């Protein structure tokens with residue numbers, strides 16, 4: 021039997037792609053939520069549609085929720101899910117440290133998943149990049165460049181920050197101590213204990229991330245290209261299927277899904 025699914029941000033770029041793939045991935049669309057000006061656009065899906073998340077969650081049978089909205093909205097979804105006990109998969113980026121702390125607390129009350137990037141390739145990179153940083157050693161400078169479409173609201177991308185964090189782990193650094201997200205003017209020489217994270221924005225690029233390991237006389241570049249959003253949408257649905265029967269207790273991530281499914 022298909023699993024019930026509610027989508028928060030169903031009219032958005034990610035939400036609409038997830039709605040389109042849901043049935044194929046074994047879900048029944050049990051409810052769609054977006055802002056009032058977009059609900060009419062969602063009527064053709066033939067399921068309950070509203071701008072009132074609380075009403076949809078309460079009216080729908082037990083369902084897993086996927087949220088691709090914005091940080092404050094997704095946090096509210098998590099508070100609501102924690103009250104009602106729905107499993108929740110969040111794909112939103114741009115959370116502050118305080119937001120993440122609250123998500124971790126809410127994950128003790130309801131099954132909660134958050135991943136800034138749902139792609140298998142990016143998550144394999146999270147395993148590979150720290151090992152490369154460690155193997156190459158301190159003689160190699162670490163840099164990250166990301167490219168996204170011109171509608172993206174946060175920078176650097178959540179994925180760039182997470183990948184850079186993994187590179188920092190390979191050097192036993194804390195990313196917040198070594199991240200450099202802008203260079204301009206008389207910057208002086210590049211400190212060895214630094215990870216530059218640069219941002220490019222334009223057109224319809226779904227997401228490109230390049231990790232640089234730059235030494236004397238050679239460099240390694242590893243680039244991940246997301247060809248479309250479908251990859252992320254299928255990853256979110258795979259996470260939702262995995263979360264359906266999970267217990268609360270920790271903030272799950274795509275690493276858990278890849279490791280234990």
Ligand code: NAD
Nearest residue numbers: 029031032033034054055088089111112113136137138252
């Ligand atoms: P989008 O702007 O196209 O979609 C967001 C949707 O949320 C819109 O339809 C908007 O109307 C809706 N929304 C806003 N406030 C709402 C509210 N209060 N209630 C209900 N709906 C509301 O954005 P997008 O490109 O789909 O990206 C959404 C988020 O997902 C961003 O944070 C983005 O960085 C992130 N993202 C993550 C991944 C991943 O793999 N984890 C992949 C792509 C995008």
